[in-house]
Amino acid sequence: MTLLWDADRGAADRYNYAVGGDINRHDSSVALMRDLEDSPRENLVIIGPDIDMQSACDLSEAVRVHRAEVGVLLLRRRLDVSLLGQALRAGVREVLTADDLTGLADAVRRSRELSQKMAGQHDQAVQDGKVITVFSAKGGVGKTTFSTNLSAYLASTGARVLVVDLDLAFGDVGISLQMLPQNSIIDLVQMAGHLDEQGLQQIVTHHESGLDAACAPAEPSDADRIPGTIIAELLKVAKRSYDFIVVDTPPAFTEHVLAAFDNSDLLVLIATLDIPAVKNLRLTLDTLDLLGSPKEDRVVVLNRSDAKVGLRSEDVVAVIKQDIAVMVPNSQAVPASVNRGVPIVLDEPKHPVSIAMRELADQFLRPVAGDATRAEGRERRGSDESTRRRILSWGGRR
Template sequence: MTGMPLFCDPDLTVADTLRVSTGGVGVVFADLGSLRDHLLEVPDDDTLVLGPGVLDDEAFAVADYMRVHRPSLGVVLVRREVTTPLLQEALRSGVREVVHERDALGLGTAVQRSAHLAAAMRNQPGALNGAAVHPQAGSPLSPPQGVPGRKATVVTVFAAKGGCGKTTLATNLAVALADRGRARVCIVDLDLAFGDVAITMHLVPSNTIADAVPLNGKLDPTAVEALLTHHSSGLSAVVAPTEPSAAEQISPGLISHLLEVLRAEFDYVVIDTPPSFDDQILAALDVSDVIALVVTPDVPALKNLKIAIETLTELGYPADRLRLVLNRADAKVGITHAEVERTARMPCSAQIPSSRDVPASINRGVPIVLDDPRHGVSQAIRQFASSQLPQLASSLDRYTQVNGHTGHDAGTQRRGLMKKRRPRTS
C-alpha cells in the first residue's frame, strides 16, 4: 500500500466520497490518531487529503509537521469555503493546495500533482523520510551539472500559475540580451502544447521543435540551424509545435540534446516554460544557470509559487540559482513585495511595474524593450538582466542609465550599445 493517497475526515462517508472522486484509490481514516499510526508504519504514501470536517488548526498543525518531517507527503486541504485568510494561513503552514469541496476535478488534479512529485522523489536515493534528494547524474531529475566547454548562459523563466507574465518576461529578456545582435541569443519555447512565443513576437516559423523529432540522436549545429526562426532584434527562436498533440512525441532526451547544441552555439539561451513540472521541463532546469520564478501579487499565484519553490528544493536544485521576479509589482491589491518575499523566503531580484503598454506591445508584436526602451517595464527587465547576468552588466547598465536618466536623442541613446562587440568567451 505504498505511494497511495490518504483521506481523513471525521465523517467516513465524506472521506470515502473524496477518495472515490479522485479515482477510488487510497485509504480513508476517521481521525488523526489512526492516520498517525498508519504514517508511522508506511513511510512513502504521497498525498494526504484532509476533509472539511478536520478543524483548521488541526489541519495546519499536521501540514506544519509534515513539511519538516515528511516533505515528500503533500497535504491537500478540502474546504466548504475558500477565503483569502484561509489560503494565507495554509501557505504559511505548508499546505500544498486548498480545494473547494465541490471541485472534484481540482482535487483530482491536486492529488495527481502530489503523486507525480512523490514518485519522482521515491526513485531517487535518500528521498524517503524527508531526506534531501540528490538525484543521480544524467537522470531527468538531476540538478544542473557543470558541462565542460559550455558557452551559453541558460536562463529558464518559470511560473507555477498561468497569467503571471512569464512569456512576456522571457521574450523581452531575450531581446534585451540580444542587444540588437551584439550577443547571440536563442529563445526556446518549451510550452509544447500551448506556446505563445511565436505569436507574441509575430514570428512566422518554417519549422518548430517538433521537426527535431525525426532527428533525435542526430542533432548537430546544421540540423538545429534549420529549426531556428530569426527575429528582427537579432535573436533566434525555437518555437513550440503548431499542433498540441505533437508535444507527446518530444522526449526529455531530445530537449537535453537540443539544449546541449544550443549552448555551444549561442551566448545566451532563454527558455519559456508551461506552468508545470514535467520531464521535458526538468530536462531544461537541469542545465539552467538561472531559474527566474515569476509571480504576481495575488494569493493563488503565491500559493503556486510556494509549491514550485518547495518542489525545486525537494528535487535538489540549488537555491542560489533561483531568482524571484515580482510582476505587476505596483498593483494596489493588498499584498506588498515584502509579503511576497516572506512567502517565498527569498528576496525579489526584480520588481516589474504594471502597464497597459505591455499588452499593447504584445498585440503589435514588438517587445516593449524595443518598442519603448525608456519605459519602466523595459528598464526593470534590463536591470534584472544586468544584475543577474554579470557578464552583461556593463552594457546594460550603460543602456539603462542613458535611457532612464538623460535627455539625449534616440541616436545618442543607441550609440552606447553599438560599440564594437566584445569577444566571445568560452
C-alpha cells in the same frame, strides 16, 4: 617548467639560461608525454640535437594531436632544407642549431606568446552558452513576456540568443514576436540522438531583432511526441552556438520543464501579488529543492508589482523566504506591445517596464555568462528517478 627530451644528463643545465626557467629532462618520449599529460599548464617542449629525426617528428605529431597549444622546438647539430621541411610538416614550430642559445631564447619567447594566444582562444571557444529558464507554476503571470523581452534585450547587446518555447502545446513565443515559423521543436524528433548545430539551425526562426527562436509546434497534440531527452539534447547543442538560451515554459512540471531545470544556469521565477501565485511559488521553491537545484541559481521577480490588490511585496518575501530581485510594474503598454509584436524593451526603452527588464538582465543574467564555475554546479545537480516521477505525476496546468 619546460620539458626537454635529451639523453645527455647535462643538457638541462646547458639550455637553462636560454629557456629562462627550470627544465624537466626526460630520456624517452614516452616519459615526456606522460609528464606533459600531468602538466596541463606546460606549453613548451624542446627536442635535443641527438634524438633521431624520425622519433623527433613522431613526438611533435603526438604533441600536436593531444595538446595543439604546446610548442615544439627542435635542436639539431646542422640545419638543411630537407630537414626543415620534414620538421615543419610534423608541426615543429622552429628548428635551431644546438649552439645558438640566443636564437633558442628568442624562439622560446615567440613560442610561449603563441601558446598563450592559442590557449586564450581555446578558453573562449569552449565557454558554453548559458541556459536561463523562466518559470512559474501559475499561468498568465508573465513568463512569455519576460522570456521574449529578456531575449530581445540580450540580443540588442550583441549576444547570440536563442529563445526556446517549451510551452509545447500552447506556446505563444512565435506569435508574441510576430514570427511565422517554418519549422518547430517537433522537427527535432527525427534528429534525436544525433542532433548537431546544423540540425538545430534548420528548425530555428530568425527574428529581425537578431534573436533566434525554437518555436513550439503549431499542433498542440504534437507536444506528446516530444521526449524530454530531446529537450536536454537541444539545450546542450544550443550552448555551443549561442551565448544565452532563454527558455519559456508552460505553467506545469512537465518532463520538458524538468529537462530545462537540469540544464539551466539560472532560473527566473515569477511571482505576482495574488495568493494562488505566491502559494504556487512557495511550492515551486520546495520542488526545486527536491530536484537538487541550487538555491543560488534562482532569482525571484515580482511582476505587476504595483497592482493595488491588498497584498504587498513584503508579504510575498515573508512567504517565500527569498528576496525579490526586481519588481516590474503593471502597465497597459505591455499587452499593447505584444499586440504590435515588438517587445516593449525595444519599442519603448525608457518605459519603467523596460528599465526593470534591463536591470534584471544586466544584474542577474549577463553576469552568469562570465561565471565559468557554474558549469561544475550543473554537473553536480541531479535528483533520483522516483522524485522526478512523483513530481511529474502532479502533472497538468494550474
